[in-house]
Amino acid sequence: MFSVFRDLIRYNIEFTIGVVLVGVIVAFSLLSFASPVDPTAIYTTIPDMPPSAEFWFGTNSRGQDLFWQLTFAFRNTLFFGLTVAVLSRIISITVGLTAGYLGGWTDRTLMFFNDIFVAIPIFPILILFYFVLRNNLDMMKLALIMACFGWPFDARLIRSVALGLKHREFTRHAVFAGMSPARIMYEEHLPYVMPIVFSTAMANMIWSIGLEVTLAVLGFTNINVPTVGTALYWANNHSAMVVGVWWWIVIPVVLIVMTFLGLFLLAVSMNEYIDPRSRLRRMGA
Amino acid sequence: MKDYLTFALKRFLQLLAVVFTGISVAFFVSYLSPISPVETIIGRVAGQSAYSPEAIESLRQTLTELFGLNVPLHERYFNFLGRFLVGDLGPSLLAFPTPAMKLVMLALPWTVGLLTVSTILTWLIGNILGGLAGYYQNSRLLKAFGVVAIGIQPIPYYIVAFLMVIIFGFLWPVLPISGGFSMNVRPSWSPEFAVSILRHAILPAASLVIVGLGTWFLGMRALVSNIVTEDYVTYAELAGVKRERIVSSYVIRNAIVPQLTALAMALGGIFSGTIITEQVFSYPGLGTLLVRAVNAGDSAVVLAVSCIAVIAVATAIFLIDLLHPLLDPRIKAE
Numbered sequence: 001m002f003s004v005f006r007d008l009i010r011y012n013i014e015f016t017i018g019v020v021l022v023g024v025i026v027a028f029s030l031l032s033f034a035s036p037v038d039p040t041a042i043y044t045t046i047p048d049m050p051p052s053a054e055f056w057f058g059t060n061s062r063g064q065d066l067f068w069q070l071t072f073a074f075r076n077t078l079f080f081g082l083t084v085a086v087l088s089r090i091i092s093i094t095v096g097l098t099a100g101y102l103g104g105w106t107d108r109t110l111m112f113f114n115d116i117f118v119a120i121p122i123f124p125i126l127i128l129f130y131f132v133l134r135n136n137l138d139m140m141k142l143a144l145i146m147a148c149f150g151w152p153f154d155a156r157l158i159r160s161v162a163l164g165l166k167h168r169e170f171t172r173h174a175v176f177a178g179m180s181p182a183r184i185m186y187e188e189h190l191p192y193v194m195p196i197v198f199s200t201a202m203a204n205m206i207w208s209i210g211l212e213v214t215l216a217v218l219g220f221t222n223i224n225v226p227t228v229g230t231a232l233y234w235a236n237n238h239s240a241m242v243v244g245v246w247w248w249i250v251i252p253v254v255l256i257v258m259t260f261l262g263l264f265l266l267a268v269s270m271n272e273y274i275d276p277r278s279r280l281r282r283m284g285a
Numbered sequence: 286m287k288d289y290l291t292f293a294l295k296r297f298l299q300l301l302a303v304v305f306t307g308i309s310v311a312f313f314v315s316y317l318s319p320i321s322p323v324e325t326i327i328g329r330v331a332g333q334s335a336y337s338p339e340a341i342e343s344l345r346q347t348l349t350e351l352f353g354l355n356v357p358l359h360e361r362y363f364n365f366l367g368r369f370l371v372g373d374l375g376p377s378l379l380a381f382p383t384p385a386m387k388l389v390m391l392a393l394p395w396t397v398g399l400l401t402v403s404t405i406l407t408w409l410i411g412n413i414l415g416g417l418a419g420y421y422q423n424s425r426l427l428k429a430f431g432v433v434a435i436g437i438q439p440i441p442y443y444i445v446a447f448l449m450v451i452i453f454g455f456l457w458p459v460l461p462i463s464g465g466f467s468m469n470v471r472p473s474w475s476p477e478f479a480v481s482i483l484r485h486a487i488l489p490a491a492s493l494v495i496v497g498l499g500t501w502f503l504g505m506r507a508l509v510s511n512i513v514t515e516d517y518v519t520y521a522e523l524a525g526v527k528r529e530r531i532v533s534s535y536v537i538r539n540a541i542v543p544q545l546t547a548l549a550m551a552l553g554g555i556f557s558g559t560i561i562t563e564q565v566f567s568y569p570g571l572g573t574l575l576v577r578a579v580n581a582g583d584s585a586v587v588l589a590v591s592c593i594a595v596i597a598v599a600t601a602i603f604l605i606d607l608l609h610p611l612l613d614p615r616i617k618a619e
Contacts, residue, residue, distance in 0.1 A: 123557030210441040260439035
């Protein structure tokens with residue numbers, strides 16, 4: 001595991017940039033644990049102060065110190081993305097490995113549902129959920145709903161790998177040794193799909209955080225929980241750009257773009273690493 | 286030919302299954318809604334002047350019947366499916382008593398037009414540039430474009446659209462940033478109206494193209510840079526086939542098939558993007574209607590928009606899948 005990491009750092013500049021960007025954002029969000037202010041309280045400082053030595057990121061029109069406010073926002077957003085990624089990975093691994101290994105009717109049934117889920121546009125459905133749940137739609141429920149829609153692409157990908165593994169020698173050995181299908185899937189096949197799981201997890205985080213930001217910007221989540229989306233929502237609500245409080249919008253946007261770029265570069269470089277041909281080309285062999 | 290028809294029929298059955306599942310999910314989710322349309326309308330009516338309690342009670346009964354709320358859930362579900370087939374989803378609240386479906390049908394052409402044009406443009410430009418970048422790997426210009434694409438690709442729709450509003454609305458106001466056409470132009474088949482529509486569509490469409498371009502560019506470049514190492518490309522080069530011909534009919538032709546599959550799979554996401562874009566640019570399409578309906582608590586319109594969205598996206602995927610065997614003769618319509 002460590003040697004893979006070392007190779008990636010040495011030969012893959014995209015991976016290094018990705019690690020640095022995501023690392024900076026994660027460190028920034030961890031600062032929230034040392035925060036001196038309550039993120040839900042408003043009018044605790046002077047409103048509308050530009051970035052200065054005292055307020056690094058300035059303060060917003062609601063009298064909140066943007067620096068600490070954004071540490072909480074990023075902690076919640078990253079945690080949200082991670083939850084969706086983990087939950088949807090569990091579904092996609094289970095469905096993908098089962099469909100690929102068992103084949104036959106199981107495969108056809110699972111892929112039938114898979115194709116249905118791919119075709120359903122999620123955004124109107126999410127808005128429908130907000131419409132029904134209103135402010136009861138907290139981060140965990142939203143994460144659960146999105147995990148239920150975020151697995152089909154990756155399940156198909158995992159299935160295609162599992163299909164290939166099924167006919168390999170070691171699978172037959174395992175069958176003759178009397179391993180149950182469940183154990184073969186989880187002990188023999190799972191390690192082979194792990195790289196795909198990691199790289200799709202990054203892509204999935206970009207997807208889920210992007211949707212969360214969009215929903216929140218429209219005001220369709222619980223706007224009192226600090227996230228990147230709600231930070232932008234409040235900025236729009238107070239017409240920050242028009243009244244000249246540009247830092248309220250520019251700083252979160254720059255940070256979220258850094259997050260997306262970092263995650264994207266990690267996903268791309270891992271994807272490239274999975275393919276031995278492009279890995280060798282890069283290492284100059 | 287017979288094979289192709291069986292394939293088309295199978296895919297059509299799948300389309301029906303997708304639509305059925307989608308609208309059922311939408312129905313059951315909206316059933317949980319705590320907002321009663323009957324009480325909302327009664328509140329609106331009773332707020333305007335005083336009525337006798339009997340009049341209110343009879344109004345309540347009439348409205349309950351009008352919305353079909355006086356029967357148990359399973360019956361409501363079958364009623365919903367039956368009425369859905371004839372395109373009737375009940376009256377809207379936004380503009381009571383206009384049918385919800387009529388509002389949706391007024392908004393639909395805007396979204397479909399914007400989405401079709403921008404998706405086709407994005408897909409073509411991204412794939413052609415990506416294909417060239419994969420084949421001519423030493424071109425400085427295309428390399429620079431690749432870096433820009435990597436930078437822009439992960440930014441969400443909302444932020445790009447918002448930046449465009451700031452740039453073209455405040456810093457350099459040359460294009461209209463809101464609405465579908467100018468206030469002072471009458472909707473008709475006239476050149477002024479067409480120009481007005483086009484001018485208003487430029488920014489929303491451009492934001493969709495900018496965000497989408499990177500994905501197709503990067504995907505195509507990766508595919509092509511794998512294909513150029515294949516033996517048949519080397520052979521064609523050795524045999525002296527013209528370079529342009531190799532790029533277009535040997536390399537891009539082969540890479541276009543997985544990209545078409547990817548387009549079918551990405552349509553749902555592109556549709557979500559349109560909703561945001563419309564909202565940011567106040568474009569009079571489905572997205573704006575959906576947001577207005579949610580804010581007004583209009584469940585009929587929300588349900589109608591969701592159902593139409595499911596049908597539209599599923600149908601588009603179906604059409605793309607039908608193209609598939611025609612483009613790739615290797616796929617023998619399973």
